[in-house]
Amino acid sequence: SQTIHQWPATLVQPVGSPLSLECTVEGTSNPNLYWYRQAAGRGLQLLFYSVGIGQISSEVPQNLSASRPQDRQFILSSKKLLLSDSGFYLCAWSVSPVTEAFFGQGTRLTVV
């Protein structure tokens, strides 16, 4: 069966520090991969999606970047965090863009 791992679960980082969140998927090949963000009390905002190694599409201009160095690994990064980067970050995967997505457990990022 397929599983998705996302870590860390919580993270407190100072403004201006770098960020690296990692997500890996097991039990499937060539998944579509996604990074979402939830701000407090708000819905999901798609940040990045990837259909293959090295193929990243950005949905909104922001202080973050994403990379997919391996088929089942998706990394969310920032060189310098802003206070506005605080939120709940969710990694997800799907077989195709029209089928259901399966989510990781999320990372609560607080920038102080």
Next chain:
Amino acid sequence: AQSVTQLGSHVSVSEGALVLLRCNYSSSVPPYLFWYVQYPNQGLQLLLKYTSAATLVKGINGFEAEFKKSETSFHLTKPSAHMSDAAEYFCAAPRMDSSYKLIFGSGTRLLVRP
């Protein structure tokens, strides 16, 4: 533009009462519709999905949803609410273009009163 609308950001019911969470989609009929549940500080869990095979879809935890094309709706119901149902619920549909996107509603927080 295609959208998914959830009416009511908060719904409060008594334990044992009917749960009804509303979802409407716009534009063309999507091939799939989904309901997800999110507990505090956790990821989203798929509750059920509509795949055009049947208009009434049964999911986990006693939830079900009915696809009504004439009303462009996919409301989520449960006959009897449990305290453990308190969570946030999201309706979602794939965007009907070349983008790789699921469109999510803004979410409905379900509160269950003892």
